[in-house]
Amino acid sequence: MQKKSGFWFKFNELAVPQIILFGYTIVALFPILLTIMNSFKTRKAIFSAPWMPPTLDTFSMGGYYTVFERSSFQYYFLNSLIVTLVSLFLIMLTGSMAAYALSEYKFPGNTLLGLYLALGIMIPIRIGTVSILRLVVDLGLIDTLTALILVYTAQGLPLAIFVLQQFMRQVPRELKEAARIDGASEYRIFGMILPLVRPAIATVAVFVMIPVWNDLWFPLILAPGERTKTVTYGAQQFLGQFVSDWNAVLSSLTLAMVPILILYILFSRQLIRGITAGAVK
Amino acid sequence: MQQLSGKRRKPFPTHIFVFLIPATFIYTLFMIYPLLDSLRLSLFAPNADGVETFVGLQNYAALLTDELWSVRFWGALGNNFIFFLIHMFVQNPLGLLLAALLSRRRVFGQNTYRTLLFMPTMLSVVIIGFIWQLILSPLWGIAAGMMSSVGLEQFFRPWLGLESSALIALSLISVWQFIGIPMMLFYAAMLGIPDELIEAAYVDGASSWTVFWKIKFPLILPTVGIVAILTYVGNFNAFDLIYTTQGALAGPNFSTDIMGTFFYRVFFGFQLQLGNQTMGATIAAMMFLIILAGVLLYLFGWQRRMTTYEV
Numbered sequence A: 001m002q003k004k005s006g007f008w009f010k011f012n013e014l015a016v017p018q019i020i021l022f023g024y025t026i027v028a029l030f031p032i033l034l035t036i037m038n039s040f041k042t043r044k045a046i047f048s049a050p051w052m053p054p055t056l057d058t059f060s061m062g063g064y065y066t067v068f069e070r071s072s073f074q075y076y077f078l079n080s081l082i083v084t085l086v087s088l089f090l091i092m093l094t095g096s097m098a099a100y101a102l103s104e105y106k107f108p109g110n111t112l113l114g115l116y117l118a119l120g121i122m123i124p125i126r127i128g129t130v131s132i133l134r135l136v137v138d139l140g141l142i143d144t145l146t147a148l149i150l151v152y153t154a155q156g157l158p159l160a161i162f163v164l165q166q167f168m169r170q171v172p173r174e175l176k177e178a179a180r181i182d183g184a185s186e187y188r189i190f191g192m193i194l195p196l197v198r199p200a201i202a203t204v205a206v207f208v209m210i211p212v213w214n215d216l217w218f219p220l221i222l223a224p225g226e227r228t229k230t231v232t233y234g235a236q237q238f239l240g241q242f243v244s245d246w247n248a249v250l251s252s253l254t255l256a257m258v259p260i261l262i263l264y265i266l267f268s269r270q271l272i273r274g275i276t277a278g279a280v281k
Numbered sequence B: 001m002q003q004l005s006g007k008r009r010k011p012f013p014t015h016i017f018v019f020l021i022p023a024t025f026i027y028t029l030f031m032i033y034p035l036l037d038s039l040r041l042s043l044f045a046p047n048a049d050g051v052e053t054f055v056g057l058q059n060y061a062a063l064l065t066d067e068l069w070s071v072r073f074w075g076a077l078g079n080n081f082i083f084f085l086i087h088m089f090v091q092n093p094l095g096l097l098l099a100a101l102l103s104r105r106r107v108f109g110q111n112t113y114r115t116l117l118f119m120p121t122m123l124s125v126v127i128i129g130f131i132w133q134l135i136l137s138p139l140w141g142i143a144a145g146m147m148s149s150v151g152l153e154q155f156f157r158p159w160l161g162l163e164s165s166a167l168i169a170l171s172l173i174s175v176w177q178f179i180g181i182p183m184m185l186f187y188a189a190m191l192g193i194p195d196e197l198i199e200a201a202y203v204d205g206a207s208s209w210t211v212f213w214k215i216k217f218p219l220i221l222p223t224v225g226i227v228a229i230l231t232y233v234g235n236f237n238a239f240d241l242i243y244t245t246q247g248a249l250a251g252p253n254f255s256t257d258i259m260g261t262f263f264y265r266v267f268f269g270f271q272l273q274l275g276n277q278t279m280g281a282t283i284a285a286m287m288f289l290i291i292l293a294g295v296l297l298y299l300f301g302w303q304r305r306m307t308t309y310e311v
Helices: A007-039 A044-047 A062-070 A071-105 A110-122 A126-137 A143-169 A172-183 A186-214 A217-220 A231-241 A245-281 B015-040 B057-065 B067-103 B109-121 B125-135 B143-150 B168-176 B180-191 B193-201 B209-220 B221-235 B240-247 B259-268 B275-311
Strands: B044-046 B053-054
Touching: A007 A062, A007 B067, A007 B109, A007 B125, A044 A245, A044 B015, A062 A071, A071 A110, A071 A186, A071 A231, A071 A245, A071 B015, A110 A143, A110 B015, A126 A143, A126 A217, A126 B015, A126 B275, A143 A186, A143 A217, A143 B015, A172 A186, A186 A231, A186 A245, A186 B015, A186 B221, A217 A231, A231 A245, A245 B109, A245 B125, A245 B180, B015 B259, B015 B275, B044 B275, B053 B240, B057 B067, B057 B275, B067 B109, B067 B168, B067 B221, B067 B259, B109 B168, B109 B180, B125 B143, B125 B168, B125 B240, B168 B180, B168 B240, B180 B221, B193 B209, B193 B221, B193 B259, B209 B221, B221 B275, B240 B259, B259 B275
Parallel strands: none
Antiparallel strands: B044 B053
């Protein structure tokens, strides 16, 4: 038996976890850092000293010039931003309305409708792609951002409704009853509840937003045109064409990565609190 | 009717409809209708004039037995199971290990590790796929250089280009990216374990190893099931990584072909082959059945037995 005060006991209990965590953090981060670092170097330095950060001698923005000259990255960003923000807005608005009705009112079929709306949490929307494509063609929406927005809204709604519903149930009844007695309309009460579930809204927002920004499948199928390219799809196309131009490849990867990294660092606390909320509740 | 049962007749509850209709409408039109319509399409095929006519289960029979389709179908299905098993037995245990270490008391820099370890999960699969392609490329020599620095250079191979190793390499890249999800779910579950329980065990002289296997692990078993089913659904829905690194043909020689890439090629077409929408719908229906089978197995085989564990 080991003694609790022994050196090896302390080493096992305190140092080993630290070493494993640190080691894996390096494994998790080095590909990202290597890409960002090398995107600012000359072609020669990328190959001769890939592990060195850029120095005054090896610094180069050449790759970024190529990316902006040969592609419309700035428009891809704009498209991604429009698609992500508009679908996010629609998901949060219509999702919180539905979640409110499901959690607040007793009406026949309430449970059934809740289950129906939750189906999409487990069933991937991609399964219906053949018919989604036909529908989008029939509606004349092919190669439009509107098509992407509608599909992503449908994709995000199930999780949003499910989670928001749980949180709205926790809002005290008395609050709503008091407002009703004061003669507030049901719409007004809904508007009053929303700020109370703000933390849940923020968490859900991050969760539904990331897959939308990162998606390749639907832009590839529903909106492959140059005018409607999103960052993820635009980067994929650009990378395919410029495989041999390492500066341009590394720069476009960095450009596609950085917005998400910044957003993640800003909201990571919120996000992680959201994931672990169920446990700490 | 609920609204008539009260003493006072309430007005028709228009507001309930106003709240429910927008979400239900968009969801039904773009999610449920396409799903059902795809299932319907899987029973049709274009005839000689190109008009879609009802053919019963012929598409399914062709997919499973006609060599034109069945070779690729069984190949993709088998590869997809390998892809899933590697996630299940590499990603999830590793995620559990990281979560167990993170949730211990007296771990310095816990929040920082948590944030950094989850970072790759947030990025687009397209970006991750390309970055790893560059790292594993013999041209750049990052992987080769790392191996030679520890004297293993003779074992370096262009893994993504070899039929024997491409699928495993891609699975591990995907594991590297998505390990954050099981890690976070296990971590959250472990935070939920009451402190007194763990404290008591430590006071009794248990080591962290014992505490983990005797207390923490049994209590987070329900999460093991959730992680397994999420991994399963995610893996049978995968596409982006293979398409980005190996192209729609899932090379070399279809060795990395999974259901997602097979579905894409058949329904959308590639190079000179035209898309076949009804056959594509049949493959999608098979994917639906595979995912449904997994979900049902989870709900009735696992979750039901788990309820006895809940405190």
